[in-house]
Every structure is written in structure tokens, then in C-alpha cells.
Amino acid sequence: MKRVQKDxxxxxxxxxxxxxxxxxxxIFMFFASFKASNEIFTSNRLFPDQFxxxxxxxxxxxxxxxxxxxxxxxxxxxxxxxxxxxxxxxxCSVVAYGFARFNFPFRKxxxxxxxxxxxxxxTVIIIPRFILFKNLNWLNTYLPFYMPALFxxxxxxxxxxxxxxxxxxxSLDESAKLDGCTSFQTLLHIMVPLLKPAIFxxxxxxxxxxxxxxxxxxxxxxxxxxxxxxxxxxxxxxxxTEAVRWNEVMAMSVCTIIPLFLLFFSAxxxxxxxxxxxxxxx
Amino acid sequence: xxxxxxLILALVVAMLLSTKIKGIGLYRSLYYLPSILGGSxxxxxxxRVLFMRNGMINQILGxxxxxxxxxxxxxxxxxxxxxxxxxxxxxxAMVIFLAALKQIPKELFEAAExxxxxxxxxxxxxxxxxxxxxxxxxLIMQTIQSLQNFTSAFxxxxxxxxxxxxxxxxxxxxxxxxxxxxGYACAESWIxxxxxxxxxxxxxxxSDAWVYYADEGDRK
Numbered sequence: 001m002k003r004v005q006k007d008x009x010x011x012x013x014x015x016x017x018x019x020x021x022x023x024x025x026x027i028f029m030f031f032a033s034f035k036a037s038n039e040i041f042t043s044n045r046l047f048p049d050q051f052x053x054x055x056x057x058x059x060x061x062x063x064x065x066x067x068x069x070x071x072x073x074x075x076x077x078x079x080x081x082x083x084x085x086x087x088x089x090x091x092c093s094v095v096a097y098g099f100a101r102f103n104f105p106f107r108k109x110x111x112x113x114x115x116x117x118x119x120x121x122x123t124v125i126i127i128p129r130f131i132l133f134k135n136l137n138w139l140n141t142y143l144p145f146y147m148p149a150l151f152x153x154x155x156x157x158x159x160x161x162x163x164x165x166x167x168x169x170x171s172l173d174e175s176a177k178l179d180g181c182t183s184f185q186t187l188l189h190i191m192v193p194l195l196k197p198a199i200f201x202x203x204x205x206x207x208x209x210x211x212x213x214x215x216x217x218x219x220x221x222x223x224x225x226x227x228x229x230x231x232x233x234x235x236x237x238x239x240x241t242e243a244v245r246w247n248e249v250m251a252m253s254v255c256t257i258i259p260l261f262l263l264f265f266s267a268x269x270x271x272x273x274x275x276x277x278x279x280x281x282x
Numbered sequence: 283x284x285x286x287x288x289l290i291l292a293l294v295v296a297m298l299l300s301t302k303i304k305g306i307g308l309y310r311s312l313y314y315l316p317s318i319l320g321g322s323x324x325x326x327x328x329x330r331v332l333f334m335r336n337g338m339i340n341q342i343l344g345x346x347x348x349x350x351x352x353x354x355x356x357x358x359x360x361x362x363x364x365x366x367x368x369x370x371x372x373x374x375a376m377v378i379f380l381a382a383l384k385q386i387p388k389e390l391f392e393a394a395e396x397x398x399x400x401x402x403x404x405x406x407x408x409x410x411x412x413x414x415x416x417x418x419x420x421l422i423m424q425t426i427q428s429l430q431n432f433t434s435a436f437x438x439x440x441x442x443x444x445x446x447x448x449x450x451x452x453x454x455x456x457x458x459x460x461x462x463x464x465g466y467a468c469a470e471s472w473i474x475x476x477x478x479x480x481x482x483x484x485x486x487x488x489s490d491a492w493v494y495y496a497d498e499g500d501r502k
Contacts, residue, residue, distance in 0.1 A: 019312045029328045041336040121430045124471040127458050212322040214433040230323040253324035264318045268311045
């Protein structure tokens with residue numbers, strides 16, 4: 001018994017040390033955001049000499065861009081991310097329902113094609129997408145983000161929801177049908193409540209990905225007025241290449257990840273479960 | 283690029299967490315956190331600050347007497363520094379490993395124990411074969427993801443120094459959206475696609491030889 005306890009203690013020790021090293025950058029970022037600019041690079045103490053709230057104020061308003069500030073970026077980001085999440089969840093559930101429960105012509109071919117598009121990396125399809133959206137005159141709007149979401153262009157989530165749906169007994173559908181539900185009502189009243197965990201995970205992942213996304217936003221959005229947080233943050237480094245005020249940049253970085261932080265800690269169960277199930281099943 | 287390091291770290295941590303241990307939920311979310319934040323511009327900025335010549339990493343190294351290292355400006359190290367950012371985000375791979383480890387039947391280990399196999403031997407002859415399909419899955423997913431990496435190279439080093447971090451994602455972006463050489467960029471994206479396709483096909487092919495499926499043909 002002694003040996004087992006020692007073993008366990010050692011494990012905890014290793015886990016704590018590794019965990020601390022992993023999280024340290026984030027802790028550092030938090031405290032650095034309160035430091036004076038030169039203090040970040042001269043003192044190796046974690047805590048700042050004095051907490052400078054002005055970093056946040058200056059970073060927020062000037063942001064090195066003048067006309068737009070981080071309030072705009074925050075509003076823009078929410079305006080982009082939230083509809084995308086809602087559209088994705090709704091459209092992917094419908095498509096998943098179709099593939100999981102109905103037999104229609106060419107289903108056997110269409111399903112693998114749908115899954116195969118998962119292999120298509122974003123980097124590869126970005127150019128045709130760009131040309132398409134340019135011809136539709138959608139650049140500089142958020143339509144290039146809304147539309148793919150509305151048409152369920154996220155095979156990963158479809159796949160994930162299908163996997164969940166397979167565990168729902170078909171007898172439920174049948175009894176709903178006997179009770180006079182149309183197939184759409186079945187989806188709404190029977191499937192959706194049971195699929196809640198899957199839908200929740202899909203929404204969370206979509207939120208996180210779009211919040212962190214930089215590449216697509218960089219390509220599709222050009223005017224600073226419509227910039228999102230990711231673009232705005234980068235703008236504040238770029239604008240003054242001479243002397244970047246890193247303390248203010250750090251402060252704004254902290255602001256941009258706070259929503260993610262909150263989301264993660266309030267819903268981490270879903271994140272972890274989503275990763276595990278979508279990875280394991282199938 | 284950073285795939286092996288990431289997978290190994292993920293597996294080791296998952297092994298440590300796999301036995302029943304107090305506070306597993308806490309550790310799990312702690313380790314998962316970098317994956318949530320990692321792709322954002324904010325973290326790329328942070329990385330740049332940490333690894334600057336007078337940044338935090340060098341300061342810490344300085345206190346134990348190691349002279350400052352040019353993490354981001356030395357052509358030999360810059361790519362490594364970026365890879366480190368990738369490795370840092372090992373959370374999702376870890377969670378997948380963790381779920382796989384839980385599914386290994388306990389009897390196998392008990393039998394091995396009776397036969398007198400050492401822990402190391404058990405790891406290589408039971409654990410690895412049992413989770414090989416998951417290792418394989420992680421390998422593909424992480425490789426594809428790494429090939430698409432863009433944000434960190436763009437924000438942290440902008441392709442420099444001496445093009446050592448000029449990865450395919452950046453080249454594509456420059457050609458298509460800076461030089462407006464769209465045809466050329468399309469050709470490049472085709473090549474990238476082919477590479478990913480071949481890579482995937484190769485791993486799939488070879489998987490028959492070394493991946494063990496317990497429920498062969500059960501689903502699909």
C-alpha cells in the first residue's frame with residue numbers, strides 16, 4: 001500500500017509541475033498586461049510593481065488605429081460569430097437527420113462525398129471561395145461566413161451529430177410517426193431534445209473556431225470598420241512597427257480571450273466530451 | 283512539423299491521467315486550456331513577447347546562467363519556436379487518447395501481470411496496440427492541421443528569418459492575395475491537396491499492417 005501511495009503522489013507532482021509550466025504563459029500574459037512597457041522586458045518577477053489599469057484604457061481606445069476602437073471589434077466579432085454558430089447548428093442538425101434516418105437516391109454516394117470534403121483543408125478551398133464571393137460582391141461583408149454556415153458546409157459537425165443520432169433508437173421515430181408527427185416535427189420534438197449534448201458541443205466548437213479564426217477574416221474583410229478582434233489585434237501591432245507598446249497589446253490580448261475563458265470554464269464538460277466522442281466513434 | 287512531439291506529450295499526459303486519480307477533471311481542463319486559446323491571434327502575440335530577445339523565456343534562462351537565445355530571429359530556431367506553440371496545444375489529442383485508454387479491457391493487464399510482464403513491456407505490447415487506431419486517427423488529424431497552420435507564422439515571424447518559417451499557408455496567401463497571382467496559387471493549393479491526399483492514403487494503407495481494430499467490420 002505504501003508503494004501505491006508514493007506512486008500516486010509522484011503522479012500528482014508531475015501533473016502539477018507540467019500543468020504549471022503549460023499554464024504559465026497565460027498567467028504571465030495576465031500580469032504583463034498590467035505592467036509598464038519596459039517592466040515586461042527588464043524584470044523577471046511575475047507580479048507588476050504597480051497595477052496599471054491605463055494599459056487597458058489606452059489599448060482599448062487608441063488601439064493605434066484612431067477611428068475604430070476595440071468596442072467596434074467586439075461588436076463586429078459577436079455579429080459574425082453568433083449567427084454563424086446558430087446557422088451551423090440548425091443546418092447541420094437537419095442534414096445529419098437526413099443522412100441518418102432517410103433513404104434517398106444516391107445516399108450511398110453522397111455520404112462518402114460529404115465525409116471526403118472533411119479532408120479538404122481550408123487553405124486549399126480558400127482561393128475558389130474567394131473568387132466566388134468576390135463575384136457575388138460579398139467581400140467586406142459577413143456573408144462569406146454566414147452562408148457556408150447556413151448551408152451546412154461543416155461536414156465535421158454533421159458527422160458528429162450523425163454519430164450521436166445513431167444511438168437514438170429508431171423506435172422513437174416510429175412511435176412519433178404513429179402519433180401523427182411529420183418528419184420535421186419528429187426532428188424538432190424528438191431528436192433535438194435528445195441531441196442536446198451533441199448540438200451544444202458543435203455550437204461551442206464553432207464558436208471557438210470562429211472566435212479564433214484569423215485566416216478567413218484576413219482574406220474576406222478589408223475595411224477596419226468591419227474588423228473583428230483577431231484583425232484588430234494584429235492591426236495594433238502592425239500600425240506602429242517602431243515602438244509597439246507591448247503592455248497595451250497584452251492588455252487587449254487578455255480582453256480578446258476572456259470570453260473564450262468564460263465559455264470554456266462554464267462548459268468544459270461539453271468541450272471535452274465533444275472531442276472524445278467525435279474522435280472515437282466511427 | 284510538430285506532430286510527433288505533440289502526440290508523445292499527449293499520450294504521456296493521458297497515461298498519467300488514465301488511472302483513477304483525484305482531481306482528474308481539474309487537470310484535464312488545465313491541460314485542455316491551451317488548445318482553446320492556442321489558435322488565436324492573442325496567443326501568437328503572446329508567443330512573440332515571450333520569445334523575444336529580452337522576453338520572459340530568456341530572462342528565466344538568464345537567472346540560471348544561460349545566455350539569451352535568439353528564439354525568433356535565428357534561422358535555425360525560429361521554426362522550432364513556432365512548433366512549440368503547436369505542441370502546447372496538445373489538449374484535444376490528449377482527450378482522445380484518454381477516452382481510448384479507458385476502453386482497454388482491464389483483463390489484459392491483469393493477465394499480463396500474472397505472466398510477469400513489466401510495466402514497460404505492458405505499455406508496448408498491450409497499450410500501444412490497443413490504442414493504435416486512435417494514434418493513427420490523431421496522426422492524420424494533427425498532420426493535416428499542421429499543414430494548414432497560418433496564423434502563428436504570419437503574426438509571429440511573418441515568414442522570416444530567411445524564410446525559415448515561410449510555410450505553405452503563407453506562400454499561398456502571398457501569391458493569391460498579395461501578388462494577385464491567382465492561377466499560380468491555385469496550382470499550389472492543388473499540390474497541397476495532393477500532398478494531404480497522398481499522406482492520408484498512405485497512412486490508411488499502412489494502417490492495415492499495424493492498427494488493431496477490436497470490432498473489425500462491426501460498423502462502417
